[in-house]
Amino acid sequence: MNLDLTNKRALVCGSTQGIGRAVALELAQLGAHITLVARNEEKLQEVISQLDGSQGQQHHYLAADFAQPDELQEQITNYIQQLDAVHILVNNTGGPAGGPITAAKPEEFLQAFNMHLINNHQLVQAVAPLMQQAGYGRIINIISTSVKQPLQGLGVSNTIRGAVAGWAKTMANELGPYGITVNNVLPGATRTARLESIIANKAQKNQTSTEAEEAEMMAEIPARRFATPEEVAAAAAFLATPAAAYINGINVPVDGGRTGCL
Numbered sequence: 001m002n003l004d005l006t007n008k009r010a011l012v013c014g015s016t017q018g019i020g021r022a023v024a025l026e027l028a029q030l031g032a033h034i035t036l037v038a039r040n041e042e043k044l045q046e047v048i049s050q051l052d053g054s055q056g057q058q059h060h061y062l063a064a065d066f067a068q069p070d071e072l073q074e075q076i077t078n079y080i081q082q083l084d085a086v087h088i089l090v091n092n093t094g095g096p097a098g099g100p101i102t103a104a105k106p107e108e109f110l111q112a113f114n115m116h117l118i119n120n121h122q123l124v125q126a127v128a129p130l131m132q133q134a135g136y137g138r139i140i141n142i143i144s145t146s147v148k149q150p151l152q153g154l155g156v157s158n159t160i161r162g163a164v165a166g167w168a169k170t171m172a173n174e175l176g177p178y179g180i181t182v183n184n185v186l187p188g189a190t191r192t193a194r195l196e197s198i199i200a201n202k203a204q205k206n207q208t209s210t211e212a213e214e215a216e217m218m219a220e221i222p223a224r225r226f227a228t229p230e231e232v233a234a235a236a237a238f239l240a241t242p243a244a245a246y247i248n249g250i251n252v253p254v255d256g257g258r259t260g261c262l
């Protein structure tokens with residue numbers, strides 16, 4: 001099985017912590033040159049220093065804010081002009097705030113749409129010509145199992161994730177003829193800062209403890225535990241490899257079996 005990413009460049013978004021960071025570490029281990037994208041420059045530098053460079057990889061970072069799609073587009077366009085190639089794009093950023101959909105404000109949907117769909121779209125438009133030229137492209141979107149089954153208390157997120165999945169499938173159809181695949185990784189409950197904050201909010205709202213909330217969540221997962229970021233990253237990294245060339249337009253839940261549908 002060919003898992004070698006030597007001489008491939010990967011843009012990994014939302015990569016200063018959590019799932020994005022774990023994906024960047026894994027892709028570097030497989031030999032890729034990494035470009036990290038996130039806001040916090042100090043953390044970007046820290047993650048750069050942790051990436052495998054044993055094959056002489058050249059790692060870069062770009063400090064950018066996904067809440068500013070126009071600025072991000074300009075930054076990416078300028079950055080890409082300095083590169084010969086981009087082979088892998090991992091679309092990922094912070095998730096929308098929780099809350100019931102009945103209480104969601106219109107601007108929350110618009111903000112989440114920009115953060116999760118418009119940025120993904122602009123990034124793909126920027127890198128797809130280079131992937132096409134190289135005859136190798138892997139676009140991997142980190143979304144959520146809510147693509148398959150809406151999650152309680154995540155109204156805005158459930159709505160926007162569905163839109164991203166529809167966009168991704170359409171992109172997969174259009175880019176497939178050029179050796180470019182577009183796939184989605186759907187994390188279940190994964191031990192990251194985002195999950196910790198969701199659990200803390202639940203405990204506060206329900207006047208329980210974080211331990212009680214965690215136990216309740218884990219009871220619904222056949223694996224009876226949360227994922228590690230590395231377990232989600234392993235699925236994303238596989239989709240980036242030559243071995244995954246014929247996997248296109250799919251959703252891969254990495255959720256310990258939690259999602260109830262087929």
Ligand SMILES: NC(=O)c1ccc[n+]([C@@H]2O[C@H](COP(=O)([O-])OP(=O)(O)OC[C@H]3O[C@@H](n4cnc5c(N)ncnc54)[C@H](OP(=O)(O)O)[C@@H]3O)[C@@H](O)[C@H]2O)c1
Pocket residue numbers: 013014015016017018019020021037038039040041043064065066067092093094095096142143144145186187188189190191192193194195
């Ligand atoms: N963890 C879970 O259980 C879980 C489950 C299902 C789905 N997901 C989804 O998977 C994705 C990643 O989750 P995670 O748990 O790894 O999240 P996380 O720990 O909150 O990390 C989010 C990453 O995105 C970056 N980011 C956040 N806002 C940004 C912005 N405005 N512009 C640029 N970068 C930004 C952060 O870096 P900076 O702060 O440096 O910008 C960070 O590196 C999210 O969409 C999340 O909703 C997570």
